[in-house]
Amino acid sequence: MGEFPGIKLSYVSRENIGYADLVIIPGSENPKESMEFIRSRGWDKEIRALSEKGAVILGIGSSYPLLGKTLSFSSGFKIKETIKGLGFFDIDIKLRQQEPARASGKVLNGLPGPADILSGLEIEGYRIYSGDIIMRGKENNFIKICDNSDNALDGFISTTGRVLGTFIHGIFDNSNFTVRFVNFLSNAKHDGSIIINNAKSFDFKKFKEAEYDRWADIVRGNLDIKKLYEIMGVVV
Structure with a gap:
């Protein structure tokens, strides 16, 4: 919802809610x-x-x-x-x-x-x-x-x-x-x-998939995936 054009989404945790539609x-x-x-x-x-x-x-x-x-x-x-x-x-x-x-x-x-x-x-x-x-x-x-x-x-x-x-x-x-x-x-x-x-x-579904792919690339770029698979006992 927060990514939608024209929408300003605020998360409230401690403060007052304030004005909202x-x-x-x-x-x-x-x-x-x-x-x-x-x-x-x-x-x-x-x-x-x-x-x-x-x-x-x-x-x-x-x-x-x-x-x-x-x-x-x-x-x-x-x-x-x-x-x-x-x-x-x-x-x-x-x-x-x-x-x-x-x-x-x-x-x-x-x-x-x-x-x-x-x-x-x-x-x-x-x-x-x-x-x-x-x-x-x-x-x-x-x-x-x-x-x-x-x-x-x-x-x-x-x-x-x-x-x-x-x-x-x-x-x-x-x-x-x-x-x-x-x-x-x-x-x-x-x-x-x-x-x-x-x-x-x-398209929200495409947006989420793109974000998942982006985070997967970050993980692959910063972890030894082969070593991780070895620790997990996963054969690839």
Whole structure:
């Protein structure tokens, strides 16, 4: 996302969030500690205030359930207590761990508000978590998973179309989705001020492969690869 033309991405660790058109809450290994840290920094209030001003809020992976009312944990977790979420979605989620698995799907049609521009987009990524959900509000499901025959649904989007959550990691590696998502942000701002010139020419998958190749060249140029293979017992 940070490599996308017209986007300035800032990582926040200790300071205030400040002004933002989009707040991404990334996944973590311990969502309970993540929620405690968010509250200790006062970010829960900042995120709420930004949302009320029209900013888009996106929770990914284990942080998607933090957008709901409560989050509890299945027997596979050491965490036993139920924690209070940010309350954007009127849902309760019991989080379940699973083996990392590829996930492909399609954004559902007819999404509310400015998010309608995302409708019908195909995406690929991976999931580490799933969840049992009790839903009480009028939130819309976000994505239909196409990897299995039961047409499972993933994620939610608020009735305003400005708060989204998904268990799927890597959604911004899908160039078509990211181009449309930036347009979505521009529409959500009401002024179209995010510049997306040449956006379609940016291929995130090719960019990642090029970066992997670049780092591989650096490793080869600075290590005795033959000796490394000998230590590892790899025959080449």
